[in-house]
Amino acid sequence: MSDVKDFVPKNQTVNELVKQLKLTAYNARKLAEAVDIIEEMVEDENCVKFLGLSGALVPAGMRFCINEMMKNKWVDIIVSTGANITHDIACSFGEKYIQCEPEKVDDLELRKKKTSRIYDIISPDKTSIRFESEVQKILKEIGEGNFSTYELIGDIGKRLEDKNSLVRVACDNNVKIIVPAFFDSILGLQVWMYSQDHKMIIDERKDLDFLINLHYNLKEQGKSSGVLILGGGVPKNYILQSVIIPEKPHKYVVQVTTDVPHYGGLSGATLEEAQSWGKVDEKSKLCVVYCDATIVLPIIVSSLKERIYKV
Amino acid sequence: MSDVKDFVPKNQTVNELVKQLKLTAYNARKLAEAVDIIEEMVEDENCVKFLGLSGALVPAGMRFCINEMMKNKWVDIIVSTGANITHDIACSFGEKYIQCEPEKVDDLELRKKKTSRIYDIISPDKTSIRFESEVQKILKEIGEGNFSTYELIGDIGKRLEDKNSLVRVACDNNVKIIVPAFFDSILGLQVWMYSQDHKMIIDERKDLDFLINLHYNLKEQGKSSGVLILGGGVPKNYILQSVIIPEKPHKYVVQVTTDVPHYGGLSGATLEEAQSWGKVDEKSKLCVVYCDATIVLPIIVSSLKERIYKV
């Protein structure tokens, strides 16, 4: 192993910063290791790339980071909470999220002003109202049927005009978006409303069909898969468990989280624990960065842009 | 407000301990306040009671606490991760979970020995194998159709012989169990396998139908709802968001969690934040205990037993 080397602070690019952090310690070092693993993953042409999204990253301004990853073919499949997809679609209609000071707001006042809070972000009710009317229009266009979540989200994406929408970018770049807890979101509530008088069934077996067949195929073809998990939650578990039946461990797993192992939850479970389940194996490249993803994701994507495209 | 009073340590019952903690500080005080709110909630006959379950509480030995709550009519609806339901069903077949030392195990060795780890608990592969064969039999008995998750889990519960199974106890006590991310679990994988050659659709709109109608009815009847959230994750969000369309805030909300507000995730979001969404309002009784649920749940249920039944 290397000696620790003192970080030299100076006017430097994000990637230069990351390169230097590799020889430090704790989560700075882990961040640098994560970038190296993700770089190897995105340059591995025989690897299908997953992105797990939990936490309200889209209203926090992380959309373009995810879009950039999709446009560069650094992601093939996104597994997300419904909230991120809801917020993205709302943004695509021109709606905005507004910064606030969580220490200073009175939440009962916010309600009276018809606004909702996500930590230090405010979303006005008018955003939800607009979201409702536009989404109901789109669902009518889509019609009726039995949909996997990736099919329905794909069908919505095609109908979004905003080229900066991550749902639209996913569509344009053949990235599938799976939302395993689909009805646990405002988008889910809209589909529920629509389905009161239309035949629309969300059939999540089909999402699983797609994923499990994918891993069987990768196994047959000697190809691999890799994952960047932002947060934890259902997306983490879903992506990791999808390889259990095909018995095809993920080759690369990077998790950015602030959850800890010692309370027994899966969100904070170590990637070593995942080895005991066969979700990864002794050859897998593993890294956990314990940090807020809003700090780490911009650094990862900026650093990779510089490494790979020099721009 | 009261003066802090020094806790007197002595041979005492769990409820006596809790009563004393009420006059201390930090999470000891919060634990005592939580018990008071839950006591008020369970004695409120005009209140529908929810329990949110995330984290692997069943393999951690928390089943009987949940069963006790159901038998006493302290819970009407459980919203859970699929993992807890999976583990409960496995236990109902006589399978066991085994303690281990996370600092000392080698996860690659565990895999070679065909065992999987959940922090300090080991589950042998034979449990999964048994789970698979028994669940496939039960699914065949259930047949085909379009099921909400509470219907399917109810239909499984009826067929479990173990009277200590929480899925069975739920069934025996008319408690509905909803699993919003159904396919994100080993039980979900089994249903997926079964559905390869049987027509079984998991239609989660029906779960939402049930819940939203329930809240509309409660509103009409001037009744209320309350929640005990163990952990966070999808169960927390799902239970809280279910009142948004009916605009009927929960009256009681207690959360036991180790997640924090300042990373922006919903799991750690404060219950004040929930006020800005109308999920609770200014009259709601709110309490967060920052603690591992394996410590808090046994204390809450033992304390309530003593308060209400003196046994």
Add this chain to the structure above:
Amino acid sequence: MSDVKDFVPKNQTVNELVKQLKLTAYNARKLAEAVDIIEEMVEDENCVKFLGLSGALVPAGMRFCINEMMKNKWVDIIVSTGANITHDIACSFGEKYIQCEPEKVDDLELRKKKTSRIYDIISPDKTSIRFESEVQKILKEIGEGNFSTYELIGDIGKRLEDKNSLVRVACDNNVKIIVPAFFDSILGLQVWMYSQDHKMIIDERKDLDFLINLHYNLKEQGKSSGVLILGGGVPKNYILQSVIIPEKPHKYVVQVTTDVPHYGGLSGATLEEAQSWGKVDEKSKLCVVYCDATIVLPIIVSSLKERIYKV
């Protein structure tokens, strides 16, 4: 290792609760293991017992738990932050701490009302004023000289009339109290003020002299030492490092903390890491409970009372 056994909730004593938790998982199990190790430690007559105190445990109502431990000879040496000693002395003059709701207070208002906040506890300025006048009187009685922190605190303890004061109880039971960051406290500020026109030197070498000689003696006599660490901080490091020069690892170490290992700080460092320093060795009994000490300490002391004294 044992199978996990479902916890049976019922009207039961604290010790019965703890006994049952031993067969569960996560921190519930750790809490039970901690009580077993501490029981073994307190019954080990050849063991000198340390208690590390950080966090504002005294204003939180934990004094009597610590007093109980001293009266039962379960503690020989306390290493504490100065704040806990300051608060105890203030309480000994009849001053009170008052509960508050941290979500609802305005800290600028609190200042205007001449009160200071410790999370959910309020301390009025009159407490500090009383503390100042009484402590200055006591210091005048003590006179001048060169003191270790345990000598000065012992000299103060003798002069406190309140038999419930932990500083007084320490005095009455020959427990030494060491405060390694002595001037980092309101008591330290008072000594600083006093020393403006009196010759009082706090000579912390003498604390270290005492401790290091103690460990050399224990080593010679084949005796041992054990530690209960509540929180982390300076008390943890100080107690653990005191065995490095004598090369006499602690035999028992239990830590109750909410700090985590992966940010690199000593407060959250694992006790395995302490093995690499020789602070503990392969025979040491080690246990970390990740939990708020205000919940765990009352349980530990009540449980031990029942086990050892049946009262």
Add this chain to the structure above:
Amino acid sequence: MSDVKDFVPKNQTVNELVKQLKLTAYNARKLAEAVDIIEEMVEDENCVKFLGLSGALVPAGMRFCINEMMKNKWVDIIVSTGANITHDIACSFGEKYIQCEPEKVDDLELRKKKTSRIYDIISPDKTSIRFESEVQKILKEIGEGNFSTYELIGDIGKRLEDKNSLVRVACDNNVKIIVPAFFDSILGLQVWMYSQDHKMIIDERKDLDFLINLHYNLKEQGKSSGVLILGGGVPKNYILQSVIIPEKPHKYVVQVTTDVPHYGGLSGATLEEAQSWGKVDEKSKLCVVYCDATIVLPIIVSSLKERIYKV
């Protein structure tokens, strides 16, 4: 307040990254606000600047960041744990810290190999041996007497040849280093050994004298003080409490921590809570970034270099 704006990932400098993060959310936004406050602080010529250091930041490779701050007059007084000073002095003798994988090491093996671990860093015993022999030589040169910690550390700094040592850089730039828990460190143990047959007293009243007089003077002169706190612990409390007697609130306070408020400890206490103590007031500029300091410090210092020196 501003709308959230999507972060644009690209090849960019660290400061450009920070500028963009200002319009995002959670800790990314806080990091950007922290840099703005620190920029304002370092450009405020009427402000005395403090740096609080806890956690093993020096072995983690953060020395040059701190040196850079001192050389640019961005820091006037450092309050640190003894460990950081110990490690810096060891490095100044050419000793190295080595990276390791905490998941893979066996701490009992590390001890057998005569190495100690700090999370993911290894320190060989030969470093301590060298440290001992060199420090004893230096202490002999310094001689005998009654020293504040800043005087002794200053006297050591003068004698270090390594111009990259932070203790030396402090010396060269008239930065005082105060270590309130002086004997809670290996350096403290060395002084204790030396004092076995030499008259050396560490008189920490003198540190406090210096600080409290400083704040009285600042008050008289209408000047101010500001603080960057890395971690929490004794340095945080010590710097904040030093203004209580002079009643001169700090004007700028930025804390980078991973400690949380809800367990009641001072390390995680909010800066709003500090308002109730008068440590800061309504005009103070306050910011907490919840993040590992090894990630945040290199970003802050690199960003400031670019802003202020364009290099």
